[in-house]
Amino acid sequence: MGRWPGSSLYYEVKVLGFDAKSQLYTVIYKDGTELELKEQDIKSASGFQTRSRSRSRSPGRRRSRSRSPGRTTRRSSSRTAAAVAAAAITDSAPSSRRDTKLKDTVEVTLSPLPQAAENNSNNRHEKKEEKQKEDNNTSNKVNEKPEAKVQTESEKNQGRYNLRRRKDDGDTKPVEAKPEKEAKIAVAPAASTLSTPLDFGGKIGAYFWLLFLPAWVLFLILQVNLVDPSLVNFPPPLPPLEAFWDAQALGFVTLWILFQAVLYVLPVGKVSEGMPLRSGERLKYRTNGFFAIVVSAVAVAVMVHQDVDLTYIHSHFLQLATASFLISVLLSIYLYVRSRYVGQEQLALGGNSGNVIYDFFKGHELNPRIQDFDLKFFCEMRPGLIGWVGNATQNLCFKNIFQQGLDTPSNSMILVNLFQLLYVVDGLWNEEAILTTMDLMHDGFGFMLAFGDLVWVPFTYTIQAYYLVSHPIPLSLPAVIAIVILKIIGFYIFRKSNSEKNAFRRNPSDPKLSYLKTIHTATGKSLLVSGWWGVVRHPNYLGDLIMALAWSLPCGFSHLLPWYYMIFFIILLVHRDSRDMSECRRKYGSAWEEYCRTVRYRIIPHVY
Numbered sequence: 346m347g348r349w350p351g352s353s354l355y356y357e358v359k360v361l362g363f364d365a366k367s368q369l370y371t372v373i374y375k376d377g378t379e380l381e382l383k384e385q386d387i388k389s390a391s392g393f394q395t396r397s398r399s400r401s402r403s404p405g406r407r408r409s410r411s412r413s414p415g416r417t418t419r420r421s422s423s424r425t426a427a428a429v430a431a432a433a434i435t436d437s438a439p440s441s442r443r444d445t446k447l448k449d450t451v452e453v454t455l456s457p458l459p460q461a462a463e464n465n466s467n468n469r470h471e472k473k474e475e476k477q478k479e480d481n482n483t484s485n486k487v488n489e490k491p492e493a494k495v496q497t498e499s500e501k502n503q504g505r506y507n508l509r510r511r512k513d514d515g516d517t518k519p520v521e522a523k524p525e526k527e528a529k530i531a532v533a534p535a536a537s538t539l540s541t542p543l544d545f546g547g548k549i550g551a552y553f554w555l556l557f558l559p560a561w562v563l564f565l566i567l568q569v570n571l572v573d574p575s576l577v578n579f580p581p582p583l584p585p586l587e588a589f590w591d592a593q594a595l596g597f598v599t600l601w602i603l604f605q606a607v608l609y610v611l612p613v614g615k616v617s618e619g620m621p622l623r624s625g626e627r628l629k630y631r632t633n634g635f636f637a638i639v640v641s642a643v644a645v646a647v648m649v650h651q652d653v654d655l656t657y658i659h660s661h662f663l664q665l666a667t668a669s670f671l672i673s674v675l676l677s678i679y680l681y682v683r684s685r686y687v688g689q690e691q692l693a694l695g696g697n698s699g700n701v702i703y704d705f706f707k708g709h710e711l712n713p714r715i716q717d718f719d720l721k722f723f724c725e726m727r728p729g730l731i732g733w734v735g736n737a738t739q740n741l742c743f744k745n746i747f748q749q750g751l752d753t754p755s756n757s758m759i760l761v762n763l764f765q766l767l768y769v770v771d772g773l774w775n776e777e778a779i780l781t782t783m784d785l786m787h788d789g790f791g792f793m794l795a796f797g798d799l800v801w802v803p804f805t806y807t808i809q810a811y812y813l814v815s816h817p818i819p820l821s822l823p824a825v826i827a828i829v830i831l832k833i834i835g836f837y838i839f840r841k842s843n844s845e846k847n848a849f850r851r852n853p854s855d856p857k858l859s860y861l862k863t864i865h866t867a868t869g870k871s872l873l874v875s876g877w878w879g880v881v882r883h884p885n886y887l888g889d890l891i892m893a894l895a896w897s898l899p900c901g902f903s904h905l906l907p908w909y910y911m912i913f914f915i916i917l918l919v920h921r922d923s924r925d926m927s928e929c930r931r932k933y934g935s936a937w938e939e940y941c942r943t944v945r946y947r948i949i950p951h952v953y
């Protein structure tokens with residue numbers, strides 16, 4: 346019996362060889378997956394149980410189990426493991442050795458030894474840590490999931506273990522992403538069963554970030570008002586406490602969020618389906634973000650026409666940020682409290698460490714909704730994102746003209762504003778694509794995202810434009826042209842790669858994508874291995890970084906402050922990439938390793 350990497354499950358293997366130098370055994374699982382295992386990950390078959398098929402095969406039985414959280418947990422996890430154990434890798438190359446293996450799809454009917462049930466909420470946390478250690482290292486614990494996964498022939502035919510080649514799918518199947526859904530049902534583990542390593546420095550890290558992130562926003566806002574801003578000016582001169590608070594500012598922020606909420610619920614625009622959840626359900630989202638930004642722009646135009654003083658935003662930046670911070674904290678408390686009352690199936694993997702502070706920070710519930718109102722989707726795409734350009738940046742243009750006595754805003758100001766406007770409008774135009782991103786699919790909604798969406802984005806992403814108000818940078822025409830070209834290149838890579846992945850995830854059989862090579866995974870989902878996702882593992886990050894460079898360059902090199910976004914973004918995306926790598930490795934096992942072997946670089950070809 347060989348342990349499946351990244352899990353505590355053991356499956357039948359045949360030992361093919363032993364390498365004395367690396368001390369690794371080469372084993373082959375019944376589905377044909379070959380792996381190298383350490384000695385402690387291989388056990389004698391005696392002591393493992395098998396279970397009769399008929400028990401888990403009955404659909405009625407399966408359905409009734411999923412009603413009980415405890416049972417659901419077991420069912421999905423055991424399926425997951427079995428599905429993982431049935432991993433097979435293929436690509437479009439016709440006569441590869443792996444293709445031959447795929448034809449011999451085998452059943453995994455072994456039942457790992459039962460261990461103590463995991464669902465006891467009192468010691469959930471300790472168990473998680475224990476299990477985490479086990480997953481990360483190589484403990485000899487056999488298995489904590491007490492139920493057998495029995496795969497029937499019919500299940501296989503339904504595509505639960507989608508081991509066919511993509512080409513075979515493309516021609517025969519209707520344009521519908523059904524296999525994705527089935528795969529998700531089969532694969533996604535229950536939140537309480539699989540622990541993921543704690544991100545962001547774990548529990549201590551959560552305390553740190555909770556203090557650091559708001560402090561950093563404050564630091565930036567105070568710095569950007571200085572004549573000679575410098576990141577080494579620490580601590581900046583602090584304003585008196587009462588300067589932070591302005592009831593009117595709180596009123597404006599609240600009104601703005603409510604206004605966006607009304608636009609969001611209007612029955613205008615397309616309703617899109619999210620990716621299948623663990624339960625197999627697909628949530629519906631009203632993707633009318635473009636409509637929302639157009640209406641918001643019209644509202645701003647009307648206000649300008651009515652001589653409303655929009656420079657209020659610039660002059661009350663600190664108070665507006667404080668009000669938004671307050672709202673994000675209240676929202677996060679609400680999110681945390683409600684996450685304590687929802688079922689296991691609704692929780693995100695990670696964010697359920699058992700530590701209040703960590704869970705509050707990271708977010709616990711995957712898709713908190715008030716009826717059909719999706720809080721995470723709304724916050725990520727609407728008030729902050731539209732507020733970023735709609736309020737702050739546009740206002741800064743006005744301020745730029747008034748303060749510097751110009752007829753029009755400076756070149757650099759126009760570039761920064763246009764670039765950021767394009768970024769936001771594009772995000773809203775392609776709003777559906779966010780449903781296949783990490784935040785929407787995997788991350789819980791807690792302080793990190795609530796604060797990120799409502800404070801970080803609208804108040805720190807505007808820093809370049811804010812800086813340019815009091816630090817005008819003249820740009821020559823060649824410089825403008827060069828920067829615009831850079832932006833276009835970045836945008837092209839960003840948009841094309843995001844759309845390619847989104848289209849593929851929505852409909853893997855899309856004939857328009859049939860030229861792309863893929864690697865099949867045991868989950869039934871495939872990984873793109875050519876096209877944009879064959880160049881680097883995160884081509885969308887590459888495009889995004891190039892764009893960030895393009896909207897930092899107009900600010901010149903006199904100060905580090907306007908480069909904050911670039912620096913933050915590199916750190917954010919490198920960290921995000923590594924989070925995603927671990928998550929995908931856990932999900933896709935050897936198929937992911939194969940992908941990483943094929944696509945060697947993470948973000949920048951031949952560099953990183």
Ligand SMILES: NC(=O)c1ccc[n+]([C@@H]2O[C@H](COP(=O)([O-])OP(=O)(O)OC[C@H]3O[C@@H](n4cnc5c(N)ncnc54)[C@H](OP(=O)(O)O)[C@@H]3O)[C@@H](O)[C@H]2O)c1
Nearest residue numbers: 781782783784843846871872873874878885886889921925
């Ligand atoms: N401006 C900002 O502050 C900011 C911050 C963060 C991100 N972003 C941008 O937001 C966008 C979304 O980023 P994200 O971090 O959510 O990550 P993402 O790259 O959109 O999503 C990662 C997911 O894509 C799937 N995937 C990975 N490799 C694949 C492959 N080869 N073939 C098919 N699917 C694959 C995996 O999910 P499944 O396999 O489960 O489908 C993986 O978990 C990016 O363009 C990023 O630059 C912007």
Ligand SMILES: CC(C)=CCC[C@@H](C)[C@H]1CC[C@H]2C3=C(CC[C@]12C)[C@@]1(C)CC[C@H](O)C(C)(C)[C@@H]1CC3
Nearest residue numbers: 558725768771772779784793794796797798801802
């Ligand atoms: C405060 C900290 C440290 C973290 C919060 C991160 C948060 C600000 C970002 C996480 C995912 C990001 C994101 C966009 C904006 C910033 C985040 C919410 C995005 C909406 C920007 C517009 C793009 O077109 C997009 C692809 C839709 C982006 C999706 C991810």
